[in-house]
Every structure is written in C-alpha cells, then in structure tokens.
Amino acid sequence: MATEVPAFSPHVPSTELRGSGGLTPPGPVLTRFFGTPGLYTLAVYRDHGGYRSLERALKEMTPQEVHAQVKASGLRGRGGAGFPTGTKWGFVPADVPGPRYVVVNFDEAEPGTTKDRYLVENCPHQLLEGACIAAYAVGAHQVWIYIRGEYDHPYRILLEAIEEARQQGILGERPFGVDYPLDIQLYRGHGAYICGEETGLLESLEGKRPQPRSRPPFPAVKGAWGRPTLMNNVETLSTLPWIVEHGGQAYHALGTDRSGGTRMLSVSGDVRRPGVYEIPIGVTFRHVIMELAGGPPPGRQVKVFWPGGSSAPVLPASMLDVSTDLDELARVGSMGGSGGVIVADDSRCVVKAAARLLRFYAHESCGKCTPCRVGTDWAVRTYRRILDGEGSSADLQILDRIQASLQNGRCLCGLGDSGGWVIMSTMRHFRPEYEAHALRRQCVTGECERQGAADA
Amino acid sequence: MALSARAIEEIRSLPPRFPHLRSAVPPALDIAQEELGRLTPEAMTEVAEALGLDPGYVEGVATFYTLLHTQPLGRHHLYVCTNLSCTLRGAEEICHHLRRLIGVKEEREISADGLFSYEEVECLGACEYAPMLRCDGRYYYDVTPQKLEALIQGWRQEAGNGD
Numbered sequence: 001m002a003t004e005v006p007a008f009s010p011h012v013p014s015t016e017l018r019g020s021g022g023l024t025p026p027g028p029v030l031t032r033f034f035g036t037p038g039l040y041t042l043a044v045y046r047d048h049g050g051y052r053s054l055e056r057a058l059k060e061m062t063p064q065e066v067h068a069q070v071k072a073s074g075l076r077g078r079g080g081a082g083f084p085t086g087t088k089w090g091f092v093p094a095d096v097p098g099p100r101y102v103v104v105n106f107d108e109a110e111p112g113t114t115k116d117r118y119l120v121e122n123c124p125h126q127l128l129e130g131a132c133i134a135a136y137a138v139g140a141h142q143v144w145i146y147i148r149g150e151y152d153h154p155y156r157i158l159l160e161a162i163e164e165a166r167q168q169g170i171l172g173e174r175p176f177g178v179d180y181p182l183d184i185q186l187y188r189g190h191g192a193y194i195c196g197e198e199t200g201l202l203e204s205l206e207g208k209r210p211q212p213r214s215r216p217p218f219p220a221v222k223g224a225w226g227r228p229t230l231m232n233n234v235e236t237l238s239t240l241p242w243i244v245e246h247g248g249q250a251y252h253a254l255g256t257d258r259s260g261g262t263r264m265l266s267v268s269g270d271v272r273r274p275g276v277y278e279i280p281i282g283v284t285f286r287h288v289i290m291e292l293a294g295g296p297p298p299g300r301q302v303k304v305f306w307p308g309g310s311s312a313p314v315l316p317a318s319m320l321d322v323s324t325d326l327d328e329l330a331r332v333g334s335m336g337g338s339g340g341v342i343v344a345d346d347s348r349c350v351v352k353a354a355a356r357l358l359r360f361y362a363h364e365s366c367g368k369c370t371p372c373r374v375g376t377d378w379a380v381r382t383y384r385r386i387l388d389g390e391g392s393s394a395d396l397q398i399l400d401r402i403q404a405s406l407q408n409g410r411c412l413c414g415l416g417d418s419g420g421w422v423i424m425s426t427m428r429h430f431r432p433e434y435e436a437h438a439l440r441r442q443c444v445t446g447e448c449e450r451q452g453a454a455d456a
Numbered sequence: 457m458a459l460s461a462r463a464i465e466e467i468r469s470l471p472p473r474f475p476h477l478r479s480a481v482p483p484a485l486d487i488a489q490e491e492l493g494r495l496t497p498e499a500m501t502e503v504a505e506a507l508g509l510d511p512g513y514v515e516g517v518a519t520f521y522t523l524l525h526t527q528p529l530g531r532h533h534l535y536v537c538t539n540l541s542c543t544l545r546g547a548e549e550i551c552h553h554l555r556r557l558i559g560v561k562e563e564r565e566i567s568a569d570g571l572f573s574y575e576e577v578e579c580l581g582a583c584e585y586a587p588m589l590r591c592d593g594r595y596y597y598d599v600t601p602q603k604l605e606a607l608i609q610g611w612r613q614e615a616g617n618g619d
Contacts, residue, residue, distance in 0.1 A: 018584040099475070111539045111579040149523045150535070150580050152593040185473075190482055191522030193578060207478035209520045225475040268541035268583030275584045310540060310579075340583070342541055356540055360578050366520075451548070 019118065019266075019275030024292060027278025028254060029242045029262045030235065034122050040157055042164040045125040051170055053244035054129045057136055058178040061244075066137040070240070072248025074260025078115075079105055079196070079233030080309065080338045082259075082326045091220035092138045092230050100228040102135045103205065103219075104145040104237060106154075107189050107196040111310035111360060112340030115264035116234035118276040120154045123238070124161035130237035132175070132182050133244060138230045143184040146201050149191050158186055193364035197413045198231050200366065211368040212413040235264055235339075255281035259326040263339055267293040270300065270345035279324060286320040289343055300345035304429070308337020310357050311418035313425030314350075333425070349447040350430040351437045354422050355383035361419035372416030375406045379423060387448060391438030399423050399434075459502045463491050467506040480507055481517050485524055494525045522577060530558075530566045530573035532611050535590040538576040541583035550587050551576060553601045557608050571615055572608070 020027045021034025038044040045051070057066050071086030092100070104127070108116040120127055131143045147155055162184050165171045173181050187205055194200040195210045202224055204210035223229020239261065243251045252260035259281045265288055266276045272294030279288060285307060289295065296302050302317040307324075313334040315322060322328060326336040344353060362376035379402045382395050406420030427434055436442040443449055459467075466487050470480035484507060488499045495518050504511040518524045525533075536554065538547045551574070555561065558572040566573045582588045585597035596607065 108581045109579060112541050112583055113579070114581045114583050117581050148581070149521075150577075150590055152590075153595065187479070188483070188486075189521075190485075190524050191577075192520060204482075205479060206476060207474075207481040207517065209516055225479075227475075266583060268586055269544045274541075274586065306540075342544075342583075344544060348544070353540060353543075356538075356543055360539060363578060 017122070018273070020264075020278040021122070023273050023275050024277060027262055028280070029251070029278065030119060030126070030238055030264060031122075031278045032242075039123050040121070040125075040161070042125055042161065042168060042170075045123065049245070050125055050241070051129050053241040054132050054136075054170070055176045057133050057244055058176055058180055063137045063139060066133060066244065069243055069248040070137070073239075073243045073251040074248070074255065074258070075236065075239060075243065075251065076259060076326060077233055078235035078239075078263060078339065080110060080311070082336050085232065085236055088220070088232070089134075089138055089230060091218060092228050093221060094139065096228050098227065099142065100138065100140045101224045101230070102131055102138065102140045102143045103201070103224055103229055103231045104131055104143065104234060105196065105198065105201060105231055106145055106147040106151070106234050107201055108151075108234070108338075109148055109193045109196050110338040110340055111357070112266060112268055112306060112342040113309050113338040114266040114268070115276050115339055117151060117154055118266070119234055119238050119264065121157060124154075124157050125165070126238045126241060127158075127234055128161055128165055128171075128184060130240035131184060132171075133240045134230060134232060134237055135182060136180060138228075140230065141181050141183065143182070144187055144205060144224065145184060146187050146189060146195070146205055148195070149189040155186065155188060162186070192366075193360075194366045194413070194415060197415065200413065201231070202229070209366070211366045214412055256323070256325045256328075259324075259336070263324070263336075265324070265339045265341050267341045267343065269305075269343040270296050270302075270348070271343050272297060282323055282325050284321050284323055285315070285341070288324065288341060289320065293341075293343070296343065296345040300347060302343055303346040303348060304344050304350060304353075304426075306340065306342040308335050309340035310342065310360065311335075311414070311421060312337040313421045314429060315425075316429045333428075347445055347447060349437075349443050349445045350426050350433050351383070351443075352387060352448055352451075354426040355380070355387055357422045358383055358419055361415060361422070365415060365419075369411035369413075369416065371405050371410045372419070375402050375416060376419045378402055379419065386434075386438045389441040391441070393439060396427075396434060396438050399427065403427070459488055459491060459499055463487050464502065464506050467503060471507065477507060478509070481509070481514055482521075482524075485514070485518050489524060494528050496526075527564060528566065529564065531571050531615070532573075532591055534572070534574040535577045535580070536574055537578070537580045537582075537586070537588055537590075539579040541579070542586040542588060545586040547576075547587040549601065550589070550599055550604060553604055554608075557605060569612075569615070571611060 020031035026034045033048045075085040076082045195204045199213040200210040219229045255261045268274045277292045358379045362380045365372045367373045403420040403423035406416040467484040471477045484503045500514045501511045504514040558567040563575045587599045
C-alpha cells in the first residue's frame with residue numbers, strides 16, 4: 001500500500017479499447033457507457049447517472065429490499081464459482097455485533113481472464129458504487145479492495161477514484177446526507193494466484209502466507225480478521241448499480257432462466273480480434289469466438305477452447321454451439337468459470353498447451369495440501385518426458401492417475417482440481433494426440449518439431 | 457545493507473491503518489524493497505523489529521510472493537508473461553529475443569551492465585494485448601521483437617545520459 005497518491009495524470013485507460021465499447025458497441029449493462037471520454041472520472045460517471053443507485057439504496061430502500069433485488073436478478077458470482085450472489089449475501093449473519101467487512105476480490109489471475117482490469121480501468125466508480133451498495137445490504141461500513149500487485153495502473157485509477165469519492169462526500173460519515181458511514185481501502189497483493197481463492201485472499205489480507213483455510217467456518221461468518229465478511233468479485237459488484245436502477249427482474253430477463261443477466265468474456269489466443277466483450281448470457285461460443293472475436297487467423301480452424309479460464313475443462317471445436325449458460329456448460333462437462341475464453345487453432349499441440357498450464361498450477365500450488373503440491377509437480381515431470389520424446393504408455397497411465405488424485409475434494413481449495421481438469425479434459429477430447437506424442441514420439445500438428453528446430 | 461531511519465519510521469506508522477498488526481507486513485516489505493532493491497536478510501529482520509514480529513515470520517511471508525525478491529535484480533526487471541494466451545501469440549520468441557538482447561542465459565541473471573534482468577511469469581491479466589510484459593510498474597502491450605529492441609535501447613540510452 002502506497003502512503004500517498006502518486007502523481008497521476010489524466011489518461012486514456014488503455015491504448016485501445018479491445019472489446020465492448022471499442023471493437024463492438026457497448027453492452028447493455030456493465031459497459032453501457034464504455035467509450036465515453038473520461039468515464040473513469042467521477043464527474044463523467046455522475047453525468048451518466050452514476051451513484052444514483054447508491055443514493056437511492058441509502059435513502060429509499062432497506063438493506064432487505066436491496067438484497068431482494070439481487071436475489072431476483074439471478075446474478076451469479078463472476079469470479080469463477082458461479083454461486084448465486086443473493087444466496088451468498090444471505091450467509092452473512094445479521095445479528096453479530098462489531099465490525100464486518102466487504103472484501104472485493106480484484107486478484108484477477110486466472111489465465112485468460114482480463115475483464116476485471118477492463119472494467120476498473122474504464123469505469124472504477126461503477127465498482128466503488130457497487131461495493132458500497134453491497135456494504136449497505138449486509139450492514140458493513142468498511143470495504144477492502146484486494147488488488148493484485150501487478151495491476152499498477154488499475155491501482156492508481158482506484159486510488160484516484162476513491163479520493164474523488166471522498167472529496168465529494170460519497171465516501172465518509174454521511175454519504176448523500178444519510179447517517180451511514182462508508183469507507184473503502186485498497187490492499188495490494190504481491191504476486192500469487194492462490195490469493196484469488198477466497199480464504200487464501202483473506203490470509204494474504206491479514207499479512208500471512210496465503211494458504212487457504214479449511215471451511216467451515218465460511219468467510220461470511222468468520223472472514224477478514226475473524227469478522228463476518230462478504231466477498232465478491234469485481235464484475236459481480238460492478239453489476240449492482242444497474243440492478244438497483246432497473247430492478248432484479250429486468251437484469252434477469254437479459255440472460256437465461258438459470259443464469260440471469262449479462263457477463264464479461266475476455267477472448268484471447270488464436271482469434272483475429274482478442275478483446276473483452278459483454279454478452280447476454282445464453283449466446284453460443286460460436287457467436288463469441290467467430291463473430292465478436294473474428295474467428296481464427298486466415299486459413300486456420302478453431303481446434304479447442306477453454307470456455308472460462310484455464311481451469312475450465314476444454315471443449316473441442318465440435319462444441320462451439322454450446323451456450324454460455326452456466327448450467328449448460330456444466331452439463332457438457334465444463335464450467336463458465338471466470339469468463340476467460342482461450343482459443344487455440346488447428347496448428348496447436350494440445351499436449352504442449354496442457355503441459356504449459358500444468359507448469360502454471362505447479363508453480364502456483366501453495367504447498368499446503370499434499371495431493372496438489374506433489375501431483376502438479378509430478379504432472380509437470382511426466383509432461384516433460386512425453387514432450388522430450390521419452391514417453392511411454394506408463395506415462396499416460398500416470399497422467400490419468402494424477403488427474404483423478406487431484407480432483408474431488410482432496411484438497412482445501414480448488415487449485416489442484418483445476419490442474420486435474422486440464423489433464424482430464426484434454427485427454428478426453430484429444431487422446432490420439434497424447435498417444436502420438438507418448439507412444440510414437442510424434443506431434444500430430446508438427447508444432448513441437450517446429451519449436452524444437454527453432455530452439456536448436 | 458540496512459534500512460534508512462526514514463523507512464523504519466514509515467514502517468512503524470503502518471499498523472494503525474489495519475485492524476490487525478500483521479496486515480502491515482507486506483506493505484512494510486514493499487517499503488524495504490523499494491529502498492534497497494531487494495529484501496536482504498538484515499532488511500527482513502529490521503522490518504520484523506520495527507513491527508515487533510518474529511524475523512522468521514516476516515521471511516516466511518516475503519518468500520511466498522513473486523513480486524518480493526531476496527536476490528538482486530537488474531535496474532529494469534522485466535516480467536514477461538508466458539502463460540497460454542501469451543505463448544499462443546509468441547511469448548517464447550519474445551523471451552528468446554530478450555535473452556539475446558540483454559546477454560543473459562537464464563531468468564534472474566543480471567546483464568553485464570547491471571541494467572537488466574527478466575523472469576517469466578504467469579498470466580498478468582492483459583491477454584487481449586498478448587504478448588505482453590510488465591516493467592517498472594507499467595504494462596507493455598503487443599510486444600514484438602522490434603518493440604522490445606527499441607525499449608531496451610531506450611533504457612540503455614537513458615542510463616548512458618544519466619550517469
């Protein structure tokens with residue numbers, strides 16, 4: 001945490017907006033004003049109706065009424081788990097005296113996911129307003145935003161935005177003249193994927209090594225510094241101003257029956273227009289990848305895609321027509337996750353991609369639970385043998401056993417499961433590629449040979 | 457290397473900002489690293505003493521995180537993202553090129569002029585601008601070998617003029 005606001009000059013959030021409001025028209029909810037010059041300032045945000053939802057909630061609604069709107073909205077957490085937000089809010093006990101907190105999870109680190117950065121760089125006040133609405137709904141007065149350490153620019157933007165909100169009295173003792181003190185503090189991370197896991201984040205916020213806690217007790221009951229804590233993702237909270245303004249039903253109607261509203265998808269990899277797009281939930285991945293993101297490079301075909309960050313089990317191109325609905329994704333063996341859509345075309349070796357991701361999970365395993373600590377490392381070594389042309393059928397069996405051992409609640413958090421899903425899903429859909437590599441020392445795409453030649 | 461009195465003072469002023477003392481440890485380590493360029497054993501002990509904590513505890517926190525360094529680095533330390541989205545867009549080639557440009561064989565090795573070092577890191581959350589890297593508190597987007605060369609050249613000139 002810096003001691004003072006560093007020198008800050010007005011800026012364009014990103015060199016070029018890649019996604020809703022830039023490459024495509026603004027979306028209906030989160031990005032509805034994106035592309036407006038100066039939207040990151042309080043003045044422009046208020047010109048577009050900003051903070052009216054917070055004012056309305058504080059002046060005209062009870063916390064229960066806010067909660068009811070969120071329940072009606074069908075909003076599900078956008079951090080990765082997709083848990084119904086209204087239900088989560090209900091877990092925060094109403095009757096515990098003493099301080100309670102709202103903690104914003106801005107430790108965006110799921111590979112392929114950039115939407116929270118995009119939202120905050122373009123419209124930081126939308127997050128601040130949403131976080132204040134959530135605080136009011138659960139009876140908290142203090143918000144902590146945990147932001148990953150690498151996000152220097154979003155950090156400066158938030159510092160400035162919080163300062164502006166304080167100067168205007170939106171944060172302070174009497175926001176909008178209402179006797180409901182509100183404050184927001186920033187806390188910087190220092191580079192660890194595990195801090196995106198909610199109890200890992202809490203440990204980090206408390207200044208400890210960020211190793212996940214066993215649950216129960218859940219953070220709602222015993223969270224930051226042992227107090228009742230509501231934790232939500234940046235995108236989840238940024239949605240609240242719209243929900244309060246238009247009502248939960250209206251939000252729900254934008255999406256599907258079981259997954260209300262819109263969401264942000266960050267599309268990256270082998271596409272012509274990588275970017276962050278706001279979509280009504282329910283459109284297909286074909287629409288997202290082929291239309292919004294422009295499809296694969298000329299002469300290439302989509303081969304495989306990760307529908308919701310690297311932790312979401314992969315789907316082959318034959319499943320491009322799957323809906324972005326969360327339950328539909330679960331039905332086909334994957335998940336909506338964090339909305340990070342990574343696309344690889346037909347020139348790519350799936351085994352090599354999976355090996356790269358396992359290196360990630362092994363590096364980011366916090367080491368607390370044995371199956372994750374040992375399993376991910378073992379997978380890395382097995383992949384190395386296979387890619388070095390020293391594989392065998394035994395190695396394929398080892399990978400199979402590792403993925404099974406990493407899954408199904410053997411660890412305190414989901415990091416190990418995620419690594420297991422990468423192995424499991426790539427082997428399920430691309431078994432012949434694994435066999436060619438391990439048994440015949442061949443890369444069916446030729447990518448590994450090309451790479452080998454380049455390295456030599 | 458020891459911390460300045462000013463840094464110690466600043467570290468001592470941190471705890472009241474948090475509900476509990478230990479939350480001050482990572483920001484205190486930032487202050488120490490900012491001043492010394494890395495976290496020496498003495499610095500970690502000084503941080504611990506300033507906060508009234510055990511040095512082993514502080515070291516335990518310091519050694520967990522990617523952004524806290526106990527080893528010396530080049531003046532400009534480049535964090536190059538090599539996770540999947542960046543790799544699909546040429547991150548391996550960027551690293552290869554970078555090693556040649558600054559004359560190092562591996563990660564965290566310091567260039568002969570002391571100006572540069574690099575490390576490969578996991579997803580930095582800017583995949584729509586892949587390949588990308590972070591250096592001196594900012595992101596560099598759509599990195600190409602040419603852009604990288606210009607960047608390094610710029611820093612070299614800056615150092616030449618400054619010294």
